[in-house]
Amino acid sequence: MSSDLDVAVVGAGVAGLALAHRLRAAGRAVHVFESAEHVGGRMASLRRDGYLIDTGAEMIGSCGYPAMWRLIREFGMSEVEVPAIGADLAMWREGRAHPHVGDPRGLLAGAALSRVSRLALVRLLGLAALRRKEYDTDAPEATPLGHRAIADVTRGDLHDYLFQPLTGGFFGWDTERACAGPLLSHLLAVGPTSTFRTFRDGMDVLARKLAEGVEISTGVTVDEVVATGSGARVFAGGAVVNARTVVLAVPAPVAAAVHAQAPDYVRACEFRPMIKVICLLGRPVAPAGGGQSFALAVPTVENPELAGIVLDDRKHPGRVPPERGLVTLVAGPSVSAELLSATDGEIAATLTEQAERYVPGLADALRATVVTRFRHGLPMPTPAAMAARPDFVRRPPSTVEYAGDWWLLRPSSEAAVRSAELVAERLAVPRTAGVSAVARG
Template identity: 25%
Template sequence: MKRVAVFGAGLTGLAAAWKLRSLGAEVAVFDPAALPGGVVRSVARDGYLLELGPNTVLEKGGALTEWIDGLGLRGRVVHPPAAAKKRFILHRGRPVAAPMSPWAFAASPLLSLQGKARLLGEPFQERGTAGDESVAAFFQRRLGAEAVERLIDPFVSGIYAGDPVRLSARHCFPKLWQWEREAGSLLRGILGGRKKEGKRVKWKMISFPEGLGELPRAAASALGGALHLGAAPALRRGTENWEVEGFGKFDAVVAAMPPRALAGWLEAGLPGVELGVIRACATAPVRVWHFGVERARVGHALDGFGVLAPGAEGEPVLGVLFSSALFPGRAPEGCVLLTVFQGGMRHPEWCRAEAEAEARAAAWEAVSRWLEVKGEPDLVEATLWKEAIPQYEVGHGRLLEALAGLEASHPGLFLRGNLRGGVAVGDCVASGFAVADEVARM
């Protein structure tokens, strides 16, 4: 039986440990934090249910579905109403529904006639030749500058809290990048991909009655005594295996943690290794605000998922989710919960500790103006993530090469987490399952 040490009890580490156990390995999981789950945390406060990190998960079979079923959570899955498919984009200071059909696209004020014509001309644009280019450059070639400013920019900020001028198209949107390379256009790539996939499994947005925090809590319960929170034991490379101080020898080590923490951990366990590329990986800071308010004081219908703000709008927040409209039990009767995201790579200054009071006032002013809210919020809760989301910027391939090189030169070492393979919840779970399979084959 293999003994495997997992450092990091975020979703990737928990998923890896759970899968390893199912494959017959003995595991021990270590994390200096007091709670499992990393940024996935759900907190009850004054009748509200607050998601301090991600608010929803997209499920499409695979690892996430296997994990949910294996943890016994299938019966607790909840889905949002059909109206949650509706998204709003801020346009000239007011929320405008993103077009979800050809007719809505034709009538939408989000793009000018010229912008719409340029976007519709995507199949006729030349295929790109750059090995790596920014998200902004990629979509400007394919869709036009106006579409980048009005549609792509807010979409990217909603996923990565990042700057499309700095992010890598190849690594942030690998499927789209590959489609252009293979089919010559995104539209032809999409149509061709559908033919190859055949009957598609639809994405389903899900959560749980007590929030996404149920997922790491269930995983922690399943691991039992194998999970060691508040623990950061020293790691040492032995002649034939790995040694974890106080816990003995292990055949393999999985590290799933943010870039800066990973660099520090590697420096302590493997003195002398080159870590410059890992340390240089940027991470977006995000300040999350939860505002609770009486429904009667909100003018907007809140009939959708939320509002994203393009950078060109010059607003102090990235966007707002209509949290209580997505899932039941998020707010007391007669009240609504709004979750606001601020900072990111666009405006990291809003995430300075000393800026909290100013950030709060700016966030509420913006959101209350967009949604026509009267008065002040009844509930205000703030969460600051100094390193919320790693940025897959142009040149991200160098980081991946560095990680692969470290693994190759230290057999039995596996470096994972959301700094490779995607930042979404489903990506992290898939990464954890994949590394478990790699360890099992070792």
């Protein structure tokens, strides 16, 4: 690696790799720095004893993921390689799992909601659909709901047995502080949960394809990035590298710590921790009450410690050896921060003990566990971030840029890849800003 680079990308998650891919196609020379020993970030997978384990992202949408599908088709992948999961999501209430959550069938079957709450849901989504163009996932701050919190927009059962468990279990959000507009934009875009898909060969397959041919230094931590008049300096692994452009494709709190000149929006973006326990089982298990759902959401009012259970062996049969099982347990948003300092054994013991109530026989079937923890798990759309975003988007191109799902306040691989497209467009614009704009980052 030369000490003088054209573009230095910090972070080999899907955002950083997608950006490197786009820039290389445009003729730019790119080098990627990654602190971990592998690529993929929050979209990585492990392979152990015949089990295929997704450590971060679990699925993508058939709809609402256009940037992801552009990449998938660009690499010549067929729908066989990105199969439909073919099962739905269930909600726990009153001692059993209620299927068809997030699916039109749920409005008829109940899906753990009272009749009044189902009517409130139809009204909420119906009014949003009438103003569909104003719920743009590229402009999360501009929805008709403004900065109203999820807990303010949804009440009673609708909050406790739908919106809180969905956002808490899948995103780790605090519904008292997370804004509802970006969530509704996401829900309108992706449609029913029964249309979700996964990558047959692991959620890291796209990251691995993107990494091919890219110069990547893994196991190298970037400590500081300093903008200069003609570029930026990268302090990494005890060395100093000069680059014409640096892109921080890392969680916003990390970007703010690395680059002291980061814009207000970067500092306003808040991330929530995520902790998972992946259980390698000697046989398949099923939620109490049966059913064919691939995931079970557990409301905080039912259990504050366990937010969700994903039956990975139902996502695709190739995830496990024959007649084995694979289950992921997701820690509740109210305890995740506390569990970050616990040992893997303590985390596994806590969540598996809680899960036995919902998945009987889990303890007897358990063979091994894998604990994954992300201090900066997923971005949460707070009022402060929403207010600061317009200036961030309008700022002139700089020698220090940023990429990641937080760019769009949408916790998804789609937002990560879409941010890469938007940043690539920014870097293609001739720089006409003065030194003061460059120094701002």
